Amino acid sequence: MSAPPVDVTTPLSAAPHSLASLTDGEGQLTLSAFKALVRQALLLVRSGRTWPKSKTFNLEHDSRVDATKGASSCSGRLAKCGWHARSSLHSPDHSHGLKFHDFREGLAVDHAVKEQQYIHDIVLTDSLGKVQPPSALDGNLIKESRIELFHTGYNLPVLTGNRDFSQMFLTVEFQPVSKPMSDAHIDEILASLEGKGGQASDEAAKATDNNGLASFVNIQLPVKLDNCPEVPKEYVRAYYASVEMVRQTDDDGAEWWMAVQSDSSGRIPLMFQEMAMPSKVAPDVPLFIGWAKKDKEDKTSSNAV
Numbered sequence: 601m602s603a604p605p606v607d608v609t610t611p612l613s614a615a616p617h618s619l620a621s622l623t624d625g626e627g628q629l630t631l632s633a634f635k636a637l638v639r640q641a642l643l644l645v646r647s648g649r650t651w652p653k654s655k656t657f658n659l660e661h662d663s664r665v666d667a668t669k670g671a672s673s674c675s676g677r678l679a680k681c682g683w684h685a686r687s688s689l690h691s692p693d694h695s696h697g698l699k700f701h702d703f704r705e706g707l708a709v710d711h712a713v714k715e716q717q718y719i720h721d722i723v724l725t726d727s728l729g730k731v732q733p734p735s736a737l738d739g740n741l742i743k744e745s746r747i748e749l750f751h752t753g754y755n756l757p758v759l760t761g762n763r764d765f766s767q768m769f770l771t772v773e774f775q776p777v778s779k780p781m782s783d784a785h786i787d788e789i790l791a792s793l794e795g796k797g798g799q800a801s802d803e804a805a806k807a808t809d810n811n812g813l814a815s816f817v818n819i820q821l822p823v824k825l826d827n828c829p830e831v832p833k834e835y836v837r838a839y840y841a842s843v844e845m846v847r848q849t850d851d852d853g854a855e856w857w858m859a860v861q862s863d864s865s866g867r868i869p870l871m872f873q874e875m876a877m878p879s880k881v882a883p884d885v886p887l888f889i890g891w892a893k894k895d896k897e898d899k900t901s902s903n904a905v
Contacts, residue, residue, distance in 0.1 A: 602673050603683045604640065604644060604647050610637060612640035613861055614862055615678060616822040617822070626732075628731065628732040628733070629770075631736055635793045642786045642790060645859075648857065651668035651685060652668060653666055655878050657882040659886040660890065661695065661886045662694045667684070667686050667878040670683040678863065681861050681870060682861070683861050684859065684880075685860075685881075687856070688855075689849070690856065691849070691851055692852060699852045700814060700854045706888060708816045708818065713725055722755075725752050725753075729749050731748070731768065741788060741789050742775070743775045745770065745772045746770075751825075761868075763836055763865075763866075764832060764835045767823065768821045768822075769818065771819075772817050774815050780813045780847040781815050785815075813849070816845075817843060817846075840860055840862040844857070845857045
């Protein structure tokens with residue numbers, strides 16, 4: 601199974617973009633770029649549900665992670681770089697009492713900064729500023745969006761070599777609905793992005809705070825930034841794009857899905873990179889669960905003082 605075709609103008613892929621091609625003269629993400637990226641992300645989420653499973657990992661913190669892969673729809677070098685995905689379901693009963701709110705706080709708010717606290721290969725996280733989201737967004741379906749720019753560095757094994765990345769990080773939170781990220785919900789958002797929606801359907805209708813379920817997506821895109829530091833010594837500039845979808849479940853837990861397309865650059869043969877990817881993305885789940893558990897306990901203890 602292949603990933604959906606990328607947008608011709610604003611492809612969601614591991615090929616870097618210039619920031620100027622994504623923003624207007626006021627430093628705001630253009631509406632066309634926003635729509636293209638969100639559209640591709642949601643199509644990737646839906647397509648990812650049909651990708652063949654490559655492996656299942658049973659990891660710490662009662663974390664069962666299914667790994668899947670979608671073939672690349674890109675041309676050239678990226679034709680060999682597939683989309684590697686993982687999915688996991690987290691009930692509060694089996695995830696140390698963590699609820700959707702805890703996943704949102706850890707993954708949708710200051711994601712890059714917090715990620716360094718539980719993925720120890722990340723040795724550098726520098727904020728390079730923010731980009732304003734478009735102002736003309738459909739408030740019936742999109743609750744909030746945020747965009748930040750980061751320079752990150754990974755300390756990897758000697759034979760692999762360290763990598764650094766220059767990324768744009770876009771978070772889109774959606775209004776609560778009865779069945780978040782269902783096909784009907786995704787269809788409604790896609791129609792709205794095309795200017796054909798504006799009012800939610802019965803199944804995906806905006807619900808009250810009492811029975812609506814939340815969801816969000818994170819989109820990371822490699823970008824070329826004028827204020828990004830030069831590639832540090834002993835590092836190689838690499839590129840990746842990723843999509844993360846988190847939706848609230850009926851028991852106030854979370855379904856967490858993530859897919860990444862990576863070009864490690866340097867001397868690593870793409871064949872070896874592709875073979876290693878499933879085992880690289882799965883461990884992030886228990887690492888996050890362990891971190892979120894401790895973070896919640898620390899906050900509870902602090903509030904009790």
